[in-house]
Amino acid sequence: MNDRDSELIEGMLTEKGFQIVDDAEKADIALFNTCSVRQHAEDRVIGNLQKLKSRRKKDPNFRIGILGCMAKRHGEMLFKEYPQIDIVVGPSNIYDIPDLIARSTGSEKILAVDKEKRPKKKAAGDSRSGIFSAFVNIMYGCDNFCSYCIVPYVRGREVSRPKKDIVDEVKHLVDKGFKEITLLGQNVNSYGKGLSGKVTFPHLLEAINKVKDLERIRFTTSHPKDADKALFRAIRDLDKVCEHIHLPLQSGSDKMLDLMNRKYKYGDYKEKADQLKEMVPGVGISTDLIVGFPSAKESDFKATYKAMKEVEFNSAFIFKYSPRPPAESSCLVDDVKEAVKKKRNNDLLSLQKKISHQKNRSMIGTEQEVLAEGKSRMSDKELIGRTRNNTPCVFKAGEDLIGKLVKVKIKGTSPTTLKGEIV
Numbered sequence: 001m002n003d004r005d006s007e008l009i010e011g012m013l014t015e016k017g018f019q020i021v022d023d024a025e026k027a028d029i030a031l032f033n034t035c036s037v038r039q040h041a042e043d044r045v046i047g048n049l050q051k052l053k054s055r056r057k058k059d060p061n062f063r064i065g066i067l068g069c070m071a072k073r074h075g076e077m078l079f080k081e082y083p084q085i086d087i088v089v090g091p092s093n094i095y096d097i098p099d100l101i102a103r104s105t106g107s108e109k110i111l112a113v114d115k116e117k118r119p120k121k122k123a124a125g126d127s128r129s130g131i132f133s134a135f136v137n138i139m140y141g142c143d144n145f146c147s148y149c150i151v152p153y154v155r156g157r158e159v160s161r162p163k164k165d166i167v168d169e170v171k172h173l174v175d176k177g178f179k180e181i182t183l184l185g186q187n188v189n190s191y192g193k194g195l196s197g198k199v200t201f202p203h204l205l206e207a208i209n210k211v212k213d214l215e216r217i218r219f220t221t222s223h224p225k226d227a228d229k230a231l232f233r234a235i236r237d238l239d240k241v242c243e244h245i246h247l248p249l250q251s252g253s254d255k256m257l258d259l260m261n262r263k264y265k266y267g268d269y270k271e272k273a274d275q276l277k278e279m280v281p282g283v284g285i286s287t288d289l290i291v292g293f294p295s296a297k298e299s300d301f302k303a304t305y306k307a308m309k310e311v312e313f314n315s316a317f318i319f320k321y322s323p324r325p326p327a328e329s330s331c332l333v334d335d336v337k338e339a340v341k342k343k344r345n346n347d348l349l350s351l352q353k354k355i356s357h358q359k360n361r362s363m364i365g366t367e368q369e370v371l372a373e374g375k376s377r378m379s380d381k382e383l384i385g386r387t388r389n390n391t392p393c394v395f396k397a398g399e400d401l402i403g404k405l406v407k408v409k410i411k412g413t414s415p416t417t418l419k420g421e422i423v
């Protein structure tokens, strides 16, 4: 989401004549597009802000802006704590950024965090950081209020973009040579709420699947309570939709899921994952898990450990809980000790490593379609890309294949990356 917002901001600003420079020291204005999802993300922004403090003091024309979730979360307080900041803009005010920058002079402080919903504007500017793979927002905000999550407070309520605007944006990207698009939403499965006529996420996938010369469709994120057979059918039947789903489980303990306000039980999740695997053989399932949620006992952790073994995720992002006021769980005592969180985090990481390795081994001998994304970091002679089920894969090939879909026979694997040969 933030990557795409940064592209949008870059597009709007370059349209107005701004240039991106690669060194903050050379910039006339430094903008931080921030994330508030964990304390660690905010701490990094603060560290970067401190580095620019003396530059701002010496140069009254130098501007510093805080954009995104941290701006919405802390608002005016940011000016008090960090007087070097000139502009604070929340995620729903994103389209005002060029005007706000134009207005920012001298010591005036500009605060724009008032909008609760992102306007349904078409994407402004046309900046994309990739050349064959692009993000496309299909909706903004979230109505789910999971108790640990700050997103509904900082990104506002859910707004779906009209289907026609999305399909037009995809066509435009394909005309420019993009081959793969990733549809973005906090919960893509509730796409269509508030739009006229009955339009669902599978309908949207169907429409995008018809876009000529588009090769691949990915999407993220799906809330397990809303992921259903219609979605699984779309993954199975629509040829451009890749066989991968990011389905955050968060915990294997029903007690924790209830405290997290996730609105499903582990049994429901498992049933859906089994159904999907049956309908779409070889599908990749990735997930998010939180360790150390308030009051989580060893037995709750064991339930998550067991769930990880049973579902056999292809990959997992594991997070140590940190309270994010005003999210509801910030009122609960953060009573799991840091050392315990760390241990649980490490235990899940090492289990996932084994499972991922096992999953990857089962692909040895198969032929996979890979979109060559660029040179591998390990060798100049190798390219790296992802299979349709989202597993990274390296293979020997020349740079001329970057951006192309290639058939690769899998010959070996590490826990994270497949190794193949072009067929």
Ligand code: SF4
Binding pocket: 142, 143, 144, 145, 146, 149, 150, 151, 152, 186, 187, 223
């Ligand atoms: S679904 Fe839950 S975790 Fe995801 S963005 Fe919405 S509130 Fe946050």
